[in-house]
Amino acid sequence: MKRISCKVDEISKLNDYVYRVRLSPESETVYQPGQYLQLVLSDEDKRIFSIASAPHQAHIELHIGAAQSDDYPRQAIEHLQANAIVEIELASGLAFLREDTNRPRLLIAGGTGFSYVHSMLQHMLTQTSNPATTVIWGCRNSSDMYYYEQMQDWANAHPWLEFIAVIEQQPQPLTAHQGMLLDTVCQLYPDLSQYDVYLAGRFEMAKTAKPLFSEHKVNPEHLFGDAFSFV
Template sequence: MSFKITIQPSGHTFPAAADDSILEGALAHGLLLPYSCRNGACGVCKGRILAGNVDYGEYQDTTLTHAEKAAGMALFCCAKPLSDLVIESHEVSRAQEIPVKMLPCRVEKMQKVADDVMVLWLKLPANERLQFLAGQYIDILQKDDKPRSFSLANAPHDDGLLELHVRHIPGGTFTEQVFTRMRERDILRIKGPLGTFFLREDNDRPIIFVASGTGFAPVKAIIEHALKIGFQREMHFYWGVRKVSDLYMLDKIGEWEKLGIRFTPVVSDEAWHGRTGFVHDAVLQDFSDLSAYAVYACGAPVMVQAAHRDFSAQRGLQDDAFFSDMFTFAPKQ
């Protein structure tokens, strides 16, 4: 059974299954309500039930008092609909509205997906969740006080674990640790979410994603979020790598292609059956006019800078339609 939930004052609506919390239903349909712990302990998701009935679920009495319940308040991470609902809640629409946290986490799983790429899945404490927009990044906090920045590769609706794609940089303190000494169940400290590289859902332009190397990670998060919310845009994904073996998670990309994402891998340092050269040149070859498009570029600074320069000068891309995140070996500012 599914119920219709209406959020005020925005007027946004979404369906929620009877066994899903109000927050889970909202996140599944791309509507970001404030939240943190997702287990009834912190109170960040507290809002008002204006019409309808809910099962309040399990929560801490100090977080939602009897007086608050009598006044119509509920914790949306715990409350489940028993009927159609009208609720009152703020909606998060900008990165600046999401609180930045410092949290411990545990390395839950590690998987080497390419010669020099390790995927880490990090688990937060049971009473914590990290609220973020698809495409944002976190800092790994090190004892030398120099944070290492990594994009989140999972979408917000799939936040049970945080997914990072780490490229091995010879001599890099943290990446050497990941590839030689790190083990599952190791403890790390993180800070986030950070950054302004995320999907602009109110922009109706068709989208071209351009990534180099592990710039794939935030693009993955954005595409998975877009597909989850039924984002109706033409979407192209160009991924530039040095070697064919650098292309990983191709089975997942194949699933995206079946759903309409147009994928173009570009290999720079090897001969193969597909496109070769620089990834942004492949976009220039395929599009004579980018004035009606939005471009999301992520990866090496030389690629991002060349894409911005050439797409604007040669193909008419508008400055306000170019969004980027440059991967450097120093903390992001």
């Protein structure tokens, strides 16, 4: 991986606990849509975050969910707030977007795992054609779905793109399925054999998803998620 210094251009809140961070790299960056980077707090302390931007964009964007009870992302935000210049290492991850196939795509995200999907979408929106793509994004509350309106706009503007929101608790005021993300995926797609399936979220979700999707005939060669390497 290459270590790069970046100027911290923006730290803004997308909701009560999710921050959008925009960095300007001081040298060339090379990565694939759907890869991740490491934010260097020190040589012994590097924090992993999905890259939310796409390779063609001049900036690097991150979506960091930093609740007070979670030291890992909160300390990363504090580091970014305290330093005008930070260092990152990129890029890592094998679950990047595959473009050598016309198989339909399911992009599944839990919570701020949406940043992974956002990177791939930012790239896909620049292409002249894309296979049929469905984004299925699950959150606990409607307020957690910080890009809901943007996703609706993209889906309305692009015939190849469908957006399905899933809310665990009462989905109002959003139009969404109510329930658990993985259960909803399997209800809507009982046969996953023809899809390229991309998944991002907490390790616990990935641990559940792999055997569950196998029951629903997913092709292991077309199931992508970096968390699967750790569960």
